[in-house]
Amino acid sequence: MSDQKDRKIGQWHNPLLKTEERDEVRQELTDAEISEFSRIWESAAEYRPPKGLSVKDRLASLEEKIDEDLRVVPMYRSKSFKNAVAAFVAASVLFGLLYTLKPDNVLYDQQFLTEIGSRKEISLPDGSIVQLNASSELKFSSEGWKKQRNVSLIGEAFFDVKPSDVPFVVSTGLTNVTVLGTSFNVKNRNDHSLISCLSGKVSVDYDGAGRVVLTKGLATQVYEGKSPTNPYEIEIDQIDSWIDGKYYFRETPLNEVFEELERQFAIAIISDLDFTSQKFTGYFMDEDLQKSLSIICMSAGLNFNINGSNVEIYN
Amino acid sequence: MDDIELKQLVLNIKSGDRSAFGLLFEHFQESVFNFIAYKTGDRDLSEDILQETFLKVWRNREQLDESKSIKSFLFTMANNSAMNHFRHQKVVHSHQAGYRLDLEGRSPQDIVESKEFYEQVLGAIENLPEKTRITFMMSRFEDLSYKEIAERTDVSIKTVESHMGKALRLIREKINEINRQ
Numbered sequence: 001m002s003d004q005k006d007r008k009i010g011q012w013h014n015p016l017l018k019t020e021e022r023d024e025v026r027q028e029l030t031d032a033e034i035s036e037f038s039r040i041w042e043s044a045a046e047y048r049p050p051k052g053l054s055v056k057d058r059l060a061s062l063e064e065k066i067d068e069d070l071r072v073v074p075m076y077r078s079k080s081f082k083n084a085v086a087a088f089v090a091a092s093v094l095f096g097l098l099y100t101l102k103p104d105n106v107l108y109d110q111q112f113l114t115e116i117g118s119r120k121e122i123s124l125p126d127g128s129i130v131q132l133n134a135s136s137e138l139k140f141s142s143e144g145w146k147k148q149r150n151v152s153l154i155g156e157a158f159f160d161v162k163p164s165d166v167p168f169v170v171s172t173g174l175t176n177v178t179v180l181g182t183s184f185n186v187k188n189r190n191d192h193s194l195i196s197c198l199s200g201k202v203s204v205d206y207d208g209a210g211r212v213v214l215t216k217g218l219a220t221q222v223y224e225g226k227s228p229t230n231p232y233e234i235e236i237d238q239i240d241s242w243i244d245g246k247y248y249f250r251e252t253p254l255n256e257v258f259e260e261l262e263r264q265f266a267i268a269i270i271s272d273l274d275f276t277s278q279k280f281t282g283y284f285m286d287e288d289l290q291k292s293l294s295i296i297c298m299s300a301g302l303n304f305n306i307n308g309s310n311v312e313i314y315n
Numbered sequence: 316m317d318d319i320e321l322k323q324l325v326l327n328i329k330s331g332d333r334s335a336f337g338l339l340f341e342h343f344q345e346s347v348f349n350f351i352a353y354k355t356g357d358r359d360l361s362e363d364i365l366q367e368t369f370l371k372v373w374r375n376r377e378q379l380d381e382s383k384s385i386k387s388f389l390f391t392m393a394n395n396s397a398m399n400h401f402r403h404q405k406v407v408h409s410h411q412a413g414y415r416l417d418l419e420g421r422s423p424q425d426i427v428e429s430k431e432f433y434e435q436v437l438g439a440i441e442n443l444p445e446k447t448r449i450t451f452m453m454s455r456f457e458d459l460s461y462k463e464i465a466e467r468t469d470v471s472i473k474t475v476e477s478h479m480g481k482a483l484r485l486i487r488e489k490i491n492e493i494n495r496q
Contacts, residue, residue: 007473009480014461037483040490043429043436044455049349050358050413055341058365062340065370066333237446246469250398282395285469290380291388298375299395 009033013041108139108152117266119243124151128168131158131243133187134263156187158240161200175222176205184214185239189259191224196239204228238283245286254278254300258313261296265289271313273302316342325381328373336376340369343386346457347393350467353452354397354445356412364400368393390467414456432490439489443482450478 008028011017017025029037052058114120114132122130122138125145132138136155144150149161149168161168163181170177172188175195182200187193195204197214204212204220210227212220218231219239238248247264249257254275262269264286278300284292293304293311305312316324327335344365351361351368371392372379379385416433418426440451446468453464461475468475 003477006480006484007477009483010476010478011480013479013483014476016460016462033487036487039432040436040483040486041455043433044440044451044486045458046416046418046433047437047456048415048417049452049456050352050361051415052348052352052358052362052365055344058344058362059337059340062366062369062373063333063337065366066373069370069374235445281399281401283391288383291383291391294375294378294380294388295391295395297378298371298392299399301371301374303375303378 009037013037107143108141110140110142112138114155116263124149126164126166127162129160131240133157133242153186153188155189156185156242158185158243159183174206174224175228178203178205183240189256192256193222195220195222195228196234198236198239241283242286246283247286248283249280251279251281254280254296257284257296261289261292261311265292267309267311269311269313273313273315321385322381325379325385328376329379329381331376336373339385343389344369346467347389349457350390350449350453351393351397352412353449353456354394355400356441358411358413360400361412364393364396368396371396384466387466387469391469435490435493436486439486440482442489443485447478447482447485450475451482454479 005028008025011021012025012029012034026034053061112120112122112132114134114136116135118134120132122132124130124140125142126149128149130138130151133156136153136157138151138153138157140149140151147166149164149166150171151169152171152173154172157170159168159170159179160183161179161181165180168179168181170186172186172193174188174191174193177184177186177195179200179202182202183198184200184202185194185196185198187195195202195214196219197216199216202214204214204222206222206226206228212228212231214220214231217233217236219234220228220231222228234250235248238246241248247260249260257280258269258275261267261284267289280296280299282295282299284295286292289306289311293306296302297304297313301315303314305314324335324339328339347368348361348365351364352358355361355364368389372389379388414437416437440448443451450464450468453459453467454461459467461472461479465472465475
């Protein structure tokens with residue numbers, strides 16, 4: 001609610017705002033607000049950024065590191081090790097697939113699918129809204145909807161649930177997420193789920209093995225065969241930023257990051273490197289493949305080569 | 316440096332020209348350092364992250380794309396490097412950043428009267444949510460335009476406006492709260 005007002009306050013201080021807009025914004029603010037905001041505005045402008053080292057010192061230190069680089073010989077990776085890892089990765093992906101394909105015990109007559117590189121907004125019978133990310137599937141039963149609000153999800157979706165006494169349950173095969181009315185994100189890829197709560201309360205159950213309750217700004221992760229992790233804090237505006245094409249990762253295995261790239265850009269990553277033990281923290285935008293790859297590869301010290309819809313990653 | 320000069324610079328860096336890389340560093344080091352300092356609130360850590368960011372760019376210079384904005388790329392890299400340093404713990408913006416009050420040209424009377432207010436304002440700024448804080452500091456401490464801030468932080472001008480308004484609202488609430496006590 002206050003977002004609208006915040007923006008007006010922000011616009012008021014933009015010197016480039018057009019006169020007619022300025023008059024409009026002025027009506028939203030009281031005289032007291034205007035004078036107090038101005039005083040804060042002026043006072044804050046008396047501050048300067050911290051004084052760091054001199055450019056000369058910084059550049060010298062950087063040059064030194066670059067020189068050190070030239071003396072370091074890259075480590076050799078054995079081919080058989082790489083093949084073993086590739087086989088293992090393939091096996092776990094297959095297992096993940098088999099797992100998500102297990103039969104459901106509810107009859108679903110409504111089904112929504114998204115292709116690689118596309119997203120969909122779905123309105124449910126009760127007015128709840130689902131944003132379905134790329135390469136995902138959402139199913140529910142319109143018949144049984146009045147009695148129970150059950151949906152089945154493969155992939156990733158953001159839910160904005162209309163409050164009601166009827167519980168809203170998202171089943172992923174790995175977990176059941178139950179809420180009464182709230183907004184939250186469920187990401188379920190391979191044998192790994194990430195559930196993040198944007199507002200309200202979210203209960204995450206894992207096959208009776210454990211239950212975690214999330215409130216605003218908390219997340220939990222569930223790995224196959226393990227109970228949900230303790231809730232941890234995440235940045236609120238990173239939860240649903242993917243709807244606007246911004247993908248955030250925190251300490252995420254690099255292979256999962258590359259999988260997301262494959263889904264968003266409809267590409268295939270080709271590599272005989274093992275990415276499972278390398279972690280990535282950062283983000284990419286879904287509008288620019290070259291930039292996204294550069295950011296991820298630079299952080300990880302890797303190289304890439306785009307060849308049509310194939311992307312080769314190498315050391 | 317304009318866009319065409321930057322593009323040429325990036326091309327030279329891609330071909331392994333260290334002096335071109337030095338120029339790029341000199342051009343952006345201060346603004347990138349400030350951005351990292353606003354984010355981490357720690358001057359020493361910010362120096363480390365600055366080095367790390369540019370070192371990564373040099374090591375992977377062949378991957379640079381001269382047709383894209385190197386500026387937005389550097390800030391994204393710096394942001395990602397900084398995030399990497401935080402790991403699991405929630406970082407509280409500390410007072411180790413060393414923001415400086417620049418009151419040159421003000422009368423001593425004026426300074427004494429306003430000193431307390433300045434401190435309250437800085438305290439309130441440091442307690443803002445991260446993105447709001449970084450946006451507000453860029454605008455006030457460096458006098459950057461909304462457009463420039465939007466470019467550096469990779470958001471729309473509309474979002475910058477919202478952060479600026481939110482910052483002012485929260486700082487005002489905080490100061491009024493202190494002064495009521």
